Amino acid sequence: MLIAGVGGQGTILASDILAEVGLQCGYDVKKSEVHGMSQRGGAVESHVRWSDKVYSPQIETGKVDFLLGFEMLEAARWAKVLAPGAVVLINRHRVSPPSVNLGMETYPGEGEIEKIISNRGGLVHWVEGTGIAQELGNQTLAGVVLLGRLSLMLDAPEEAWLSTISRLVPEKFIDLNVLAFKAGRKIFEAKGESICETSVS
C-alpha cells in the first residue's frame, strides 16, 4: 500500500496506523518514508507492506495493490507503481504546487487524473475526505476518512483499526479521529460496492 500526499497532510500518522494494524493482525510489516523535506510543502510518500515475510521496505514498481492519494495530483504522480487492478482511493482535494500558483503550469483535471490511473490499470474511487473532515471541523482528518474507506477492503477487523487509532492519536483527538474513520466506512457501505480485495503488498 502506498500513501501519497503533501507535507502536513498527516501521511505519517496514517501510515503508522496502517502498519500497526497489520502487525496486530499477525503480519510481518515494514513501512518506509522519506520525510526530510516534508514540512516544507514538498511531496511525501509512505510505503506500507503486510505479508508473511517482508524483505524490502520499499514496494517494487508494479506491485502496489492500494494507492491512497491524500491529494489529487500526488495520486496521479504515483500511478507509475500500480499493480494491474490496483485500487486507488483519491481524496478530492487540491494543493497547487508553485508552478501552478505562478500560472506557469496547469493543474490536471479530474478526468485527466482518472485517465492517467486507468492507463496504468488502476481503479479510481473518489472520496470526499477533506469535505467530510471539514464538516468535522479539522481538515487534517481527511487521511483517517480514507483509512476508513480502505478498512473495508482489507482483511482486518474494525476493532483492530479503532484500538490502533486510540493508541496512536493524542487523547483529546481520539473521538474526532474515530468519527472520521467511521465516516469513511459509512460512505463506502452506503454505496454498496463489492469488497473483494484482500491481497496486499
Next chain:
Amino acid sequence: MKKLMTGNEAFALGAYLSGAKVGTGYPGTPSTEILINFARYPGVYAEWSPNEKVALDVGVGAAYSGSRVIVTTKHVGLNVAADSLFYASYTGLKGGLVIINADDPEMHSSQNEQDNRYYAKFSKVPMLEPADSQEALQFIGTAFEISEAFDTPVIVRTNTRLSHSKSVVEVSGEDGSKADPEEVSTRDEAWYERNIPKYVMVPGFARRRHPVVIQRLEKLADYAETNPINQILPGNGKLGVITAGVAYQYAREVFPDANYLKLGMVYPLPVDLVKKLADQVERVVVVEELEPFIEEHVRLLGIPVSGKEVFPRCGEFSPEKVRGSAAKAGLVEVSSPDGSVGITAQLPARPPMLCPGCAHRGIFYALQRVRAVVFGDIGCYTLGALPPLSAMHTCGCMGAGVGVVHGVDKVGVKDRTVAVIGDSTFFHSGIPPAINVIYNRGISTIIILDNRVTAMTGHQENPGSGRTLQKEGVKQVNIERLLRGIGFDKVDVVNPYDFAEVLRVLKDHLDADEPSAIVARYPCVLFTRERKPSCTVDLEACNQCGNCLRIGCSPISKVADGVSIDPALCNGCGFCAEICPRKAINASGGNAN
C-alpha cells in the same frame, strides 16, 4: 512482545539496553531521531553539541573515563569530526565508543552521497551495518562489546532508508516502550586512568600506537570470520550474493534462490567466508549501494566478481532498480514493469519551499531586490536558492559561505556580495570564518538568519535556543555580543518581516567599506506555532503587478482577475502586504511590528 520501530528508535533502545550513559551529536537528517529518542531514557546524559567534532570529543572524554557512549552524525558530519575519529582510533578508549553514522544515498536531504564505509578503512576502525530495526538494536550491543574487547571506536553505519523505516523488533518489558531496568547493563563508576603514552598523541607516542592499531585490525579480521554477525545462507548453488544492510533486503526479493554472504560487519571483511561462498556457487555478485567497497576487496582476493558493472553507483537502490540491473546483466529473466508506459502527461513538480510565514522570505526578497551575490549555507534558508526568489548563489557545506565570501571579496569582485548563514550553522562552523574576516582585514557582510532553533532537521535546540536537548533552561549565546567581541564594529539586529527597515540596513551594510554583520532575528513561526488571521486581497485595488507572486509563498496564487490567498494555508505574517505597492493586501496583524 513485537513492536514496530524505526531504525533510529531501535538504535536508541539498543544503546540504552547496552548501558550507554552518554549520547552526543549534532542534528542531521537522517540521524537526528537517534539522540532525541536516547535522551528520553532514564539515567542518561544526552546533548546537542555545536558541531560533530565537539560531539565526538565529548564522547571520547566520557569513554576515556569508562562510560559507554554513542555519538550520532549524518555522513557529512563525520567529515567535520574526522580529525577526532583518527586520534581516537590510535588511543583507543576505556569505555565503549560507538559512532552511529547515517549515510544518505540519493541525497534525500544532503549535499552529496559520500560512502562512509571508506572512513572505517581510512581510520582503521571496525564498521557494522544492520539491515533492519531488529539488527539495529542488536548490533549496538555487539558494537559495544567489540569496542571494549578490541580497544577501538566502532562505527555503526545506517542510511536514510533504514533510519526512517519501521520494522518489527522483539522487545521485553510491559508495553515494549520502556525497557526492563534489570535488562539494562550497569557500569562501574567513572574514573580517569592516567596513561600518558596511550592518550597523548605526540609523534613519539603515536609511533608506538600505529603498530597496535594494525595488530588490532588483524584480530578484528579473525573475529569477522567466526562471529555470527556475518552469515552464509544456503541457496541453489548457482548465484552467490555478497551484500549488507538494506541492499540485502532488495537482493532477497530479486534473487530468492541465491546463496548469500550477508555481512553484518562491512570492515574488516571475512576473507575465508568470501572464499567459502565463492566455492559454493557458479558466479559471485556484490549488491551494494554507492561505491564498490566490498567488490574491491573481493577482487583483491583474486575471485571473479560482478558489482558495479551490473548495479548503479549513483543513488539509492530500490527493488525495481536491482531487478532491472540484474535483468540487463542476464542474472534474472524478467525486469520490473516499466512505470512510464501509458503515462504521457507531464505533471507539475512539487519542490519543497519556504513555509508560509517563514521569516527568511523577507531577507531573500530584499537580497533579490538589491541584486546581491549571496554565498549561502545549509538549512531551511537554502530554499532561498529556488525560484521565484533565486537569491542564493553558492551552497557547499556547513559554515562554507562566510569563508567563501571573504575569498570573493579579496579578489575585488565588483558585485554587492554577502554571506548568509543560520543561527545553528553559525554556532556549528560559522564563527572561525567570521574571525578570519576580521583578522585578515576583510570587508565582507554576514547576515545571520537567527530563528532561535535548528529548524530544517525538525526544530532541535541549539546554543541560541535557551534550552538543551534534555529540556533544561540555559543561557542563550548572544550572537551580536559575540560578533562585537570578535571585532565587528558594525552590527545591526533587524526584524526580517519589516521590509523597509531590512532594505535600508542591507543597503547601508553592503555599501560600507568595513566588515559588518546583520542579525535577522525572529523565532521560527512553525516552531512557536505563531499564527495570525489570514491575509485577504482587495481585488479592486490589485493591478496584477505580480510582486506578491515573486515572494514564493504557497498560499498566494494567480487567478483570472488578480491573486487569491488560501486562508487554510496562510500564516498571516503579512509580508505580502508589506511589499504590495498598491496596498491591495490586508493583514490584520502582521509580524513586522
